[in-house]
Amino acid sequence: MPYELKHVFASLPQMERGVAKVLGGDPKGNNFLYTNGKCVIIRNIENPAIADIYTEHAHPVVVAKYSPSGFYIASGDASGKIRIWDTTQKEHLLKYEYTPLSGKIKDIAWTEDSKRIAVAGDGREKFASVFLWDTGSSVGELSGHSKLINSVDIRQQRPFRIVTGSDDTTASFFEGPPFKFKCTLSQHSQFVNCVRFSPDGSRFATGSADGQIFIYDGKTGDLIGSLGGEKAHKGGIYAVSWSPDSSQMISASGDKTVKLWDVGATTAVTTFNMGTDVADQQLGCLWQKDHLLSISLSGYINYLDKNSPDRPLRTIKGHSKSIQCLTVHKNDGRTYIYSGSHDGHINYWDAETGQNDSFSGKGHTNQVSKMVTDDANDLVTCSMDDTLRFTNLGKQEYSASDVVKMDSQPKSVSTAAGGLSLAVCIGQIILLKDKKKVFTLDNLGYEPEVGAIHPGGTTVAVGGADEKIHLYSIQGNTLKDNGQTMAVKGVVTDLAYSHDGAYLAAVDDKKVATVFTVADGYSVKDEFYGHHAKPVTLAWSPDNEHFATGGMDMMVYVWTVGDSDKRIKIPDSHKLHHVSSLVWIDENTLVTTSHDASVKQWTITY
Template identity: 25%
Template sequence: MATKGPPIIKGRKIKTNDNSNKQEVVEEENLGSIIAQLITTEGEVTGPPLSLPANVTPEQLELLINQLLNNDEHLPYAFSVDGREIAATLYKDIIQGLKRSTEDVLKIVYQPQAIFKVRAVTRCSSTLTGHSDAILSVSFSPDGTQLATGSGDSTVRIWDINTDTPHYTCSGHNSWVLCISWSPDGKSLASGSMDKTVRLWDPETGKPIGEPLKGHSQWITCLAWEPLHLNPKCNRLASSSKDGTIRIWDTKLRRVLFTISQHTAAITCIKWGGNGLLYSASRDKMIKVWDSTQGKLVRTLEGHGHWVNTMALSTDFVLRTGAIDHTGKKPKDENEAKEWALTRYKAATGNKPERLVSGSDDFTMFIWEPSESKKPIARLTGHQKLVNHASFSPNGNMFASASFDNSVKLWDGLTGRFIASLRGHVGPVYQVCWSSDSRLLISASKDSTLKIWDLKTKKIKIDLPGHLDEVYSVDWSPSGEKVASGGKDRQLKIWRN
């Protein structure tokens, strides 16, 4: 294969008033053609090798891939070579940017993007007061119509986000509420507290559902519901504690089904996977994988040299939203809900194993396929301090990590390859959250600000100051319309576009 030779770059010099010479914008001509092969993120070849103009744009590639795939409607795609996204032209970003030869056969990886687009929030529409201590957790319901907060004042509050007013104050805990979690059908809200109990609330009335669930001997660290497509009744909840145990509760019968107690230190995080496996991370440096039906240990994932602080699943977003997609359409009954949730889960995984990312006090992360192997896909280094939080993009193509080194880092969701560092915060970053179209990321920091990052440019898109102190928690509504944040200043802020 041969091109027409090196590019001829023509430029004209122009005179200015100060007699200085300036080069006009260069006109690139005669760039020739490049042989390219389009492939999926999994490495599957699509169509034959193609001879493309070197200055082909992403828009032109999008038209081409839609034709090759015979799509009935035009779908958006992103294109990259060796991890470098084609943003302007193939020539500028890959031949010049990666110093690739025009004689190479380029493997262009294409990834489908969300059909809908989320606009970045730009302003604080409401500052809601009411909590008398720090807000430790903020969470939208699966359909995005309700918002809950857990606070150091021992209460859970449910807010009406259409009118930006407090809806219910749920009182009953007698110590800090450390974590809250919506059931995937949105009909129950669970809260875990330093008082060693788990409580369930009815979000329609704000009243407690029965007595507190007691059994743990130390405070509750994390909560996880069984996914909707595995159990449309949504009556099984897992709680982890500083006492090193996990308890699986039947929330309807209000009793413990079984207790898991093989960790030798406090459990920091649990996730309930869409394949029926339960994952737990602990201060004993281990991640354990459990069969959620009987509580049997499936495998132990080892590699971290210090406490494991956080975990994220590539399917977190679809497991959280259950049967509700971006259209907001609701199922008629449990069977339809289960069917829709299963369809969404299968689409998110592509019939591949779900991936797990773990972050630790040892400054590193690992990416795993825990249902298949106890060996990690990759060990990820680069952070200079502990990794506090990790989160997968809704499409599973990327994940972000937040660290006490004031940075957010982006990684490839399949291989764990490093993509970029997002710098701008001047304090530790506590939490990150993705927009539902996977194009934007928001981060919350000790420096009292939130920042929205554009994943295309890998730069700050919008800076959101306004909090008076550290921002502990942030959540982006599944519909993409609103962001909620809370922190040490006891204020809940609602941000809109």
């Protein structure tokens, strides 16, 4: 194969304020599961940089759970569809597909023999269903609620029991199979967000937006008591998860804490304070072997430390919203990948290990559109918040002083030696020197889309919506229009000079990539055809002989400048979303990203 997937740095779970997030755990204790958009993400619990992404749902996936055998995963989406698929093979073959509900599926539970599945959520006729996994035929009726069901669980011992928790402030208890309604549990005064049986089946717990956790007998459904006296948490409780030995449990709350409970003594042994920001609300948790995980509203996944409750052992960061741009930077022999997303968040990744973090301090407040590094060791970013930022990569924190406000929204940024930067904004081209604006061109007569400074620092190329590339020369601190333009086939979506400055490549919305020879007065060297839809990003390999393009057709092509027929095609590089940005680590390693909020590295062999 000319290409091979080397690493996947997965997205974080997609979070919504006030909505619980269900984490799934693998029965062997190696992996955990969550969802983002139409993707189910499987991550290794010891090394979260090892990840796999399942992308076969047509609608946003809400929840995914392993079968107790560990061989299958059931995932449910917003349209009421459930897919049961194989975990043992790379292809994740579909075993069965059903549509048990007419609305969003919010939770899934299996019986311990992996034969029956209960699903709960929203629907027109019913809010829950329980059926045989291989035929889809019903094994009972889960009725008794007047509003959507948030959570469902099945006792993992015979006699089987099912419990559901709903927005109608009650939980319902069922006996079976076939399952029939036994009683309503109406101790809570607010939405019931989570219900979970203990692994030994002796008890189950309900957690609610009223901040209370009640414990019931697992066989009869009788109330045993509550945790923490009058209230377990100051805020609403979104999730509970039992310890493997059924003696303890953790609970995640909107009061920004996670608590560890001794269930027998009904008291909190440890309180983990997760922060003071709204983004630190805890919306999900999972007790997996020795690991205690919780999820913040920010999407960050926290590994809790019983010995040091105010500092997680580690926090997995990343992106939960679509990534718009990428760049790489080498530091002390290590390569770091920088990525910027739709919500203004910038993350950096160690290209080898996948360990990542974000800058400290206050950064962009809106989409990061483009990013590059300059020779002063700064990350230069432009954003829809109408600013350009220079962030020192040694310090890894945002600086309030190195922000340049623009008159209109910047779309593209480029840098060259000697402290030069070029920002292309709506209706304007701006030249900056040493982080200050020195020259502005407006009334251009065309709409500029993207710009690049020649590595020699003498010429600027700007691609326009007029299907032309305009050349300007840099004279001191000014830009002079040379009156020279090159016609391309369509609106320019991206352009870049090769690292040695010999070529200029551009892609346009007519699906063509064009390469110009700089020394030859920008004559056309070749045109490259292959994309089925608009290409939006382009990157030169460090060898200056190859460049990669990515676009709306989810394809990535690696082209050879000397031979337009010689190309490497990576189909479905990001299955459900178009490729938004590309960057090369070295001549054989290409990094791609997309609106699926994940970063992928590919090994390319020519």
